[in-house]
Amino acid sequence: MRANLDLSSKLALVFLLWVCAFTLSWTFQFVLCLLLVIARFVLPAFRPISQRSAAAFSKFILYSISVAVLVVCLNALFIKSGSMIATLLGFSFYEDGLLFGLRTASRLILLSFSILMFFISTSLPVLIGYLQNKGLPPYLVLMLLLTLHFLDHLPSRIHQIFLAQQARGAPVDAGVFSRTKALLSILSPLVLSSIVESIERGTALELRGFLSKPSPERQPEQVETRVNPLTVCLYFISIVIIAYSIYRWLNI
Amino acid sequence: MAQHLTIKDLSLQYSASDPKALSSLSLEVEAGSCCAIIGPTGAGKSSLLHCLAGTMRRHHPESVASGQIQIGETLFNGLPNHILFPIAGLVLQDPYVQISGVRDTVFEEVLFTLENLGMVPQDPRKTIMSLLERLGIDHLADRKPTSLSGGETQRVALAAILIAQPPILLLDEPTTALDSNAQDKLRLILRSLRGRTTVLLTDTQIDFALSIADQILLLDNGTIIFRGDPRTLLSQIHNFSSTLPIESWLQAQSFLSSHEKLSRHRPMIAKALSLK
Amino acid sequence: MPKPIRQRIADEMTGAALPFVAFCIALNLTAGQVTAALKIPLYLDSIGTILVAVLVGPWSAIICGTAANLLAAAFGNPSMIFFIPVVIVIGAFTGFLARKGWFRKWYLVVIGGILQGVLAALVSAPISAYVFGGVMMAGTDFLVLYFRSVGNTLLDSVIFQGLASDPADKVVSYLIVFFLTKNLPQRLLSRLRGATNVR
Secondary structure, eight states, X not given: OOOOOOHHHHHHHHHHHHHHHHHSOHHHHHHHHHXXXXXXXXXXXXXXXXXXXXXXXXXXXXXXXXXXXXXXXHHHHHOOOSOEEEEETTEEEEHHHHHHHHHHHHHHHHHHHHHHHHHHTSOHHHHHHHHHHTTOOHHHHHHHHHHHHHHHHHHHHHHHXXXXXXXXXXXXXXXXXXXXXXXXXXXXXXXXXXXXXXXXXXXXXXXXXXXXXXXXXXXXXXXXXXXXXXXXHHHHHHHHHHHHHHHHHHHO | OOOXXXXXXXXEEXXXXXXXXXXXXXXXXXXXXXXXXXXXXXXXXXXXXXXXXXXXXXXXXXXXXXXXXXXXXXXXXXXXXXXXXXXXXEEOSOHHHHSOSOOSSXXXXXXXXXXXXXXXXXXXXXXXXXXXXXXXXXXXXXXXXXXXXXXXXXXXXXXXXXXXXOSEEEESSTTTTOOHHHHHHHHHHXXXXXXXXXXXXXXSSSHHHHHHOSEEEEEETTEEEEEEOHHHHHHTGGGGTTTSOHHHHHHHHHHHHXXXXXXXXXXXXXXXXXXX | OOOOHHHHHHHHSOTTHHXXXXXXXXXXXXXXXXXXXXXXXXXXXXXXXXXXXXXXXXXXXXXXXXXXXXXXXXXXXXXXXXXXXHHHHHHHHHHHHHHTTTTSSHHHHHHXXXXXXXXXXXXXXXXXXXXXXXXXXXXXXXXXXXXXXXXXXHHHHHHHHHHHHHHHHHHHHHHHHHXXXXXXXXXXXXXXXXXXXXX
């Protein structure tokens, strides 16, 4: 059986990376982060599904570099224990804080990268379809898909209401309290219209027989009965790492 | 196959303390025919359709109703307790909310109905494309449903209901969001359903109803004030000037008739009012 | 016999509730646009969850908050996944308060907001501390660092920071939802399960 990186393998990989984020040393974690960045460009399974995903990834790399620097510096500055390792412009950096900062930064970035890599290379409808095959109830599937539909239209609706309220004199440029009142004048028609639309949409779904019948018995597809060896392998490695970490912790 | 629809003495109050939305309403619609219910806003037209579709009791459990509804051989005392689709299919006034928003193409949108009902045939493509062709929207099969015009969306919403072949089709003010071309197309579609589906539609304007219906009911404050065929209504139209915008309609007619430049619109008016 | 959770969720998410929950998930993700346009220092990233908790029920609110955090992670903010336990608590506790009628009077809303804020701070503290080392890339990080520099443990520092900011944030969110739902027409409210929570 040929192993490939399907959704279940990707989820297993994310789990493995999370285990690494809490068990391995910070140097290994930074190496893993680097490998993930390389994988994004090299492995087809991790290629972004859209330009927006690619842009989100690039933005996140820059963001994570600044996070790493900030976390390391701030912790090295404020946690004044251990030996002083450097002084810069009158500010002293301490060893314990530096190590803590490095551990925190590496964990934060590895955890975030693992999730981001999963989502930039997996389209949401495909993920929702996968969850549906794994037993997610149909009304939750519909809810998620409807959310994506609303996410497309809500920003323009908010903008329209904002302009309409501004045109009728809502204090959008006044002091904080006035602007908070203006917030209500924007949210109120938005929520009211959404309830009206929800009632109509709910009725329309019922009128098309949604949930009128229990879900049919799902015949497992041929491919789902096969276990992807890569998925098994990844989970096995995760379990080994967890077991080893527990062993080390018990023996300290 | 179309079914006969009978309503006997149907009365409805949204709650015990509310005035009657429908008052001892009786109606018979022959199988395969088209009945139009016209009247001003608040007359009870939509309430009647929701009673027939089964949504009234479901969404207003505190409502008080009496009378009988019979669809084919099935008799309901008072209101049905559940949604009657696919026996009675209701197309709502706003076609945009009737599009689920969770399917990427018109084809999948129509298929959604069959999936819900567990009625997906061996060859869904053939069944659905045949219906889309009848409705004149087969060229839109691979289009995103949310990118269509009002008229196209209306026809997709109609397809999504007709795919289940309901014996009774209920249309709530179907012409509201449509321009005259789209109304023409809808008129042709509804005429093609004659004999196959019993159609009940509501409208606030008289024009569309006159051109399509076998039977017209005029509803005001929950009561039927006229029942008959279109010709009879036209001959008595002045009696209903307080209920229908007859005066403004007649004024528009006479204005168009008298104005030289606009006289070419007379054939359009005649066509809109043409009786089959 | 108590109903299984799956059945309770299914019972809540019927009719108008299902599209409304979907709308509120989207609102959680886009409400920041409104506050940014008005230059108000609020996030309102739980406003949809609180609305659902009040107008539909606690289980739907939990689903709403969880889905919003998952989608936020999918759209480029991966750290949101780790705060799912916090939104579960927000949804459940707000739904509980709403069912007890706490959203009928403004002063109960304020007290409820404070309690919610304290609860949210206590639940999010271990996550902030042990997953993120107390660093959330927000202005409040300096507060955490200050508390640490005066000798508190990481967890204590994060708790103190949370207690300083979360109650105020939750009180404002609760009050916004209170004013939004106060004047909703009864005929609309009756189509959502939580109509009696606000009247």
